[in-house]
Amino acid sequence: MKSTGITSTPRRKPMAEINVVPYIDVMLVLLVIFMVTAPMMTQGVKVDLPETTADPMQAPKDVEPVIVSVDANGAYYIEIGDKGSDPMPLATLTEQVNKVLSGRSQRDVLVRGDRNVDYGTVVRLMAALQSAGASSVGLITEEPEG
Template identity: 60%
Template sequence: MDMSPRKSRRPQMSEMNVVPYIDVMLVLLVIFMITAPMLTQGVNVELPSTEAEPLPVDQNNEPVIVSVDSNGGYYLEVGEDRSDPKPMNQIVEEVSTILAERSDANVYVRGDQHVRYGVVIRLMSALQVAGASEVGLITDPPRED
């Protein structure tokens, strides 16, 4: 007879422990809930109101938007990319580069209603020098007061 003590073997667990994964997912959920409002940013521009039909949105062709805030600062917005204020010559160079790559890109100007008229006109002229054959203006619909 074999007198050696038998080792008791436990059956192996075939179930996955998902508790650590749930903890990680909850932490990620909290992080995304906190950071999501910070990701939506843009230039604070008070657009003039006018009655005009909205333009059709082309999902394949992201527009190039140049904003002018009430202080006369220029901002370049391409797709989801928002920028810090830039001098006009840098805006012209970047728009020129974009239009060289995508000649069919639409170029729009978002001008604050409190900025001087000449600032927006100089910007539109500079954008035409950069290669934008047509420059559109963005407005808000009229308010129902």
């Protein structure tokens, strides 16, 4: 018999398993990176909040809060979720809040007022927020140290 030069070798079955160890390594590295950088990603206005021992409010988890801030100079800012704004006059802020609240069933607004801002500035802001359609206006404070 003539040999054709091709020898038959037993074929291996294809491997149907995926090696996931490299994916786990990458996932753990990303987890560490996000854990380190997440606290640094807070945006907003630097406000020196007053301290109080009040009980925390229970906010609904499915609705991003509307937070209006007043800094020590009396400038107004609006924050929705993680999106902040530039300083704006009270009339513009009222229009912005009205637009945001018109499409929501939950019409609560939180105010972050600097402890050094004039009391009248915060009261004018709260009145403007209620005229813009806020059903309730809450104040954000910090817990005292110690």
